Amino acid sequence: MNETISRMMEHRSxxxxxxxxxxxxLVEQIVSAGQMASSSSNVQAYSVIAxxxxxxxxxxxxxxxxxxxxxxxxxFLVWCADLSRLKGAAxxxxxSQKTYEGTTENFIVATVDAALAAQNAAxxxxxxxxxxxxIGGIRNRSEEVAELLGIPHLAYPVFGMCLGYPDQxxxxxxxxPLPAVLHWxxxxxxxxxxxxxxYDEVMSKYLxxxxxxxxxxxxxxxxAEKLAQPARLHMRDFLAKRGFELK
Amino acid sequence: MNETISRMMEHRSxxxxxxxxxxxxLVEQIVSAGQMASSSSNVQAYSVIAxxxxxxxxxxxxxxxxxxxxxxxxxFLVWCADLSRLKGAAxxxxxSQKTYEGTTENFIVATVDAALAAQNAAxxxxxxxxxxxxIGGIRNRSEEVAELLGIPHLAYPVFGMCLGYPDQxxxxxxxxPLPAVLHWxxxxxxxxxxxxxxYDEVMSKYLxxxxxxxxxxxxxxxxAEKLAQPARLHMRDFLAKRGFELK
Numbered sequence: 084m085n086e087t088i089s090r091m092m093e094h095r096s097x098x099x100x101x102x103x104x105x106x107x108x109l110v111e112q113i114v115s116a117g118q119m120a121s122s123s124s125n126v127q128a129y130s131v132i133a134x135x136x137x138x139x140x141x142x143x144x145x146x147x148x149x150x151x152x153x154x155x156x157x158x159f160l161v162w163c164a165d166l167s168r169l170k171g172a173a174x175x176x177x178x179s180q181k182t183y184e185g186t187t188e189n190f191i192v193a194t195v196d197a198a199l200a201a202q203n204a205a206x207x208x209x210x211x212x213x214x215x216x217x218i219g220g221i222r223n224r225s226e227e228v229a230e231l232l233g234i235p236h237l238a239y240p241v242f243g244m245c246l247g248y249p250d251q252x253x254x255x256x257x258x259x260p261l262p263a264v265l266h267w268x269x270x271x272x273x274x275x276x277x278x279x280x281x282y283d284e285v286m287s288k289y290l291x292x293x294x295x296x297x298x299x300x301x302x303x304x305x306x307a308e309k310l311a312q313p314a315r316l317h318m319r320d321f322l323a324k325r326g327f328e329l330k
Numbered sequence: 331m332n333e334t335i336s337r338m339m340e341h342r343s344x345x346x347x348x349x350x351x352x353x354x355x356l357v358e359q360i361v362s363a364g365q366m367a368s369s370s371s372n373v374q375a376y377s378v379i380a381x382x383x384x385x386x387x388x389x390x391x392x393x394x395x396x397x398x399x400x401x402x403x404x405x406f407l408v409w410c411a412d413l414s415r416l417k418g419a420a421x422x423x424x425x426s427q428k429t430y431e432g433t434t435e436n437f438i439v440a441t442v443d444a445a446l447a448a449q450n451a452a453x454x455x456x457x458x459x460x461x462x463x464x465i466g467g468i469r470n471r472s473e474e475v476a477e478l479l480g481i482p483h484l485a486y487p488v489f490g491m492c493l494g495y496p497d498q499x500x501x502x503x504x505x506x507p508l509p510a511v512l513h514w515x516x517x518x519x520x521x522x523x524x525x526x527x528x529y530d531e532v533m534s535k536y537l538x539x540x541x542x543x544x545x546x547x548x549x550x551x552x553x554a555e556k557l558a559q560p561a562r563l564h565m566r567d568f569l570a571k572r573g574f575e576l577k
Contacts (some may be wrong), residue, residue, distance in 0.1 A: 085457075085458075087457050088359070088363055088454050088457055088458070091366055091450060092363060092366050093366075094366045094368070096368060110512075111512065112335075114508065114511070115339070116338050116339060118505040118506070118508070118511060119338055119340075119341045119505065120341070120452075121452070121462075121463070121464045123466045124466070125503065125552075126556065127505065127511065129511065130511050130513060131512055131513070132514070132515070132516065132517055133512060133515070134515055135514065139516075163517075166557075167519075168510070168526065168553070169553045169554075169557045170557065171522070171523075171550075172526070172550035172551070172553040172557070173554040173558060175550065175554065176550060176551050176554035176555075177554045177555065177557075177558050180558040181558065182557040182558050183557060183558070183563075186560075186561070186562070186563060186565065186566070187565040187566040187569065187576070188469065188561050188562035191441060191488065191565065194438060194441055194445075195441065195445045195488065195489065198442045198445035198446055199448075199449045199464075200511075201446075202446045202449035202450060202453075203338060203449060203453065205367075205368070206338070206453050207338060210332075210334050210335055211332075211335070217368045217370070217446075219370045219439070222435065222438070231516075232515075233516045233517045233518075234517050235517060235519065238517070241438065241442065242442065256372065258366065259365070259374050261358060261361065261362055261365070264361070264365060264374065264376065264378060265357075265358065265361045265378055265380060266377060266378070266379045266380070267379070267380055267382065268379070268381055268382060268383045268386055268479075269379065269386075269478075269479050269480045270377065270479055270480045270481050271480075272482065275415070279415065279419070302419075303418075303419035303423060306373060306420070307416075307420040307422065308424065309371060309416070310413075310416045310420040310431055310436075311420060311428065313430055313433075314433070314435050314436075315433070316430075316435070316577075318433070318438065319576060319577060329434070329566060329576050330563075
């Protein structure tokens with residue numbers, strides 16, 4: 084089994100795919116593996132839409148911020164947090180009772196459920212020789228994505244995922260030093276500045292090598308710029324309209 | 331690699347552990363595997379606290395709704411969404427700029443990052459022979475958990491995870507029929523009532539067998555009851571106080 088863990092340690096996002104088709108059966112196997120992830124109180128509050136239709140993938144590529152690989156991958160998965168099944172059950176079994184689908188808690192439950200299933204599916208896909216990349220850009224124009232795919236009330240697209248056989252071998256992107264993310268018995272920020280500084284150096288080198296010297300901005304600078312960016316400010320209103328009022 | 335997928339398909343939550351110790355090195359290996367999951371724009375907006383101290387685990391067991399296995403497992407992981415590192419980077423590099431850590435978007439980014447890393451770690455742990463169970467109860471008394479573990483502003487505990495060598499062999503919990511969660515090219519609720527009805531039967535039988543006939547409530551009834559339950563209504567205010575204003 085350590086061989087599999089070695090494989091997991093080699094994960095890199097794949098954005099270029101060979102012509103080898105990805106069958107419906109394979110997608111079913113991958114999503115079935117996703118289903119075996121844990122789910123909060125077994126609510127299974129997620130759904131996934133496998134987009135194989137080329138026109139629809141082209142449209143989604145545009146909606147995701149003109150990410151060509153969304154159009155180029157043979158299968159694009161749209162992972163949704165989905166409380167609509169639960170709401171249906173409530174309407175049937177407890178029609179006169181107040182329900183709490185709009186709470187922040189249930190939003191977390193559904194979003195986490197979708198993420199756990201997706202990551203299990205990602206691991207399975209990679210073990211089967213495929214490559215994946217998560218697409219946060221699916222939240223760029225959420226309303227249009229929801230309309231295009233007919234996503235119901237009380238569901239929202241959390242992220243996309245391109246699936247396909249790899250036609251590239253990108254280098255491994257280094258992660259933060261382990262002590263920056265792993266704490267023992269309590270959160271301990273001691274040494275964090277040094278850990279980030281060390282990672283800044285590693286990442287600058289990595290970027291320099293990957294871009295032929297064109298880029299070498301330190302990770303912490305990129306993160307600072309990112310936090311100063313007003314990204315996807317529509318999410319709050321979009322979610323509220325979908326029934327996720329985050330109460 | 332199909333052997334590994336077969337293993338993933340056999341996942342079940344483990345709530346009873348043998349005396350076999352879980353070494354620090356093993357936890358480090360598991361969390362390192364977690365780190366290799368994808369992260370939105372490489373923000374790595376999560377942290378994990380490994381709790382090995384018995385008193386602290388006992389206290390956490392109480393805070394999680396008196397879940398004995400939190401005290402009994404050798405290692406309890408508390409997975410946190412964590413924007414504090416990013417905020418630190420912004421304070422250093424763009425001190426005069428407005429930043430957007432309080433948006434719903436960044437809340438999703440950090441929560442999903444934590445979940446992807448955790449699920450990768452869960453898969454790695456199981457491949458190494460350990461068992462895990464996710465503990466949503468960590469959100470029961472969030473404020474006290476955050477204080478006990480010294481979790482900083484702009485971070486929050488999303489879920490816990492018990493780790494240990496299994497001392498039980500629970501039956502496999504069936505999942506929803508695949509067509510209930512997997513849609514092709516667009517969300518299609520056709521047949522959903524039948525799928526849920528079929529699952530209700532499967533789950534009633536499963537519950538009956540597991541409880542020696544004591545329980546057999548249909549899944550959809552349990553879900554209806556769950557949605558009618560005012561659970562963890564403090565989350566919104568708790569998160570706002572931590573800097574996640576969900577704007």
